[in-house]
Amino acid sequence: MSYLETTKNVYKEAALTPDVGLCCTTNPIWELPGLKIPKIMQEMNYGCGSTVHARDLTNNPKILYVGVGGGMELLQFAYFSRQKNGVIGIDVVDEMLEASQKNFLEAEALNPWFKSEFVDLRKGDALHLPVEDNSIDVAAQNCLFNIFKAEELKKAIAEVYRILKPHGRLVMSDPTCEQPMNETLRNDERLRALCLSGSLPIAEYVKMLTDAGFGTIEIRARKPYRILDPKNYPTDELIYIESIEVAAIKDPMPADGPCVFTGKAAIYFGDEDYFDDGAGHTLLKNKPLAICDKTAAALKALGRDDIFFSESTYHYDGGGCC
Secondary structure, X not given: OOHHHHHHHHHHHHHHOOOOOOOOOOOOOOOOOOOOOOHHHHHOOOOOOOOOOHHHHOOOOOEEEEOOOOOHHHXXXXXXXXXXXXXXEEEOOHHHHHHHHHHHHHHHHHOOOOOHHHEEEEEOEOOEOOOOOOOEEEEEEEOOHHHOOHHHXXXXXXXXXXXXXXXXXXXXXXXXXXXXXOHHHHOOHHHHHOOOOOOEOHHXXXXXXXXXXXXXXXXXXXXXXXXXXXXXXXXXXXXEEEEEEEEEEOOOOOOOOOEEEOOEEEEEOOOOOEEEOOOOOEEEEOOOEEEOHHHHHHHHOOOOOOEEEOOOOOOOOOOOOO
């Protein structure tokens, strides 16, 4: 049995019998006026962190979500896109699609504004998205891409890039891991199905996205997720896994390489009211400016003693230099 078939079976079971403990952390419920989440959706909330921010969902966007779970995130997205088929949900598991459709009926009873027709459920997978080219404003996935091995991951990212409109964004949450995993752990099909043994270092994860053509990458959060220990897993040492929240934006690739925001900032404290580097970056005196890693390197290369640079916080919420 392939790891993809194992994954399908794991989530088939989770659709038929909700498993609250399937994922060791769950993404938070959005607290929004008039939004009520059915209990069953909360029980089927199989993700490791939040994905889309409200600021991604302006101007009535067309939204795609891959791996529907119990439908909770689809309902949350529909809050911002109250139109027929405004949100597309993709899943390869028939039982999960059926469970989500049923859960939407409960959501309609709790939310007068919501109609099930706002969500278009389609059978498919991340490697073959049944969606037209250049048709989606925001695509999202939560704790899914780390299921894939390298070649499948490249294909999944390329598929999302294909269906996004120019300047559209792929927003996701996945585990990352800096420590190398042994062969036994890495090849454990069930652990891969649970999005654990496929964890990549952040740098590799980001490179996968920029190699696909995404010109801007935002690392929005990086937080503790899970420990794989020798008592419970085939490993000789503790392996620490983090959850990382990332947005990859389909901006044109700059000639000097992608803009990757990892939470760095620059603060000018010189004698003038501001500093202008002549390359599009203006630093007001004692006003921090979020900068991408590329800009940080360029400004540091100027050798000035009146600009302070913070380290990467791995938290970015917009308003940067590029």
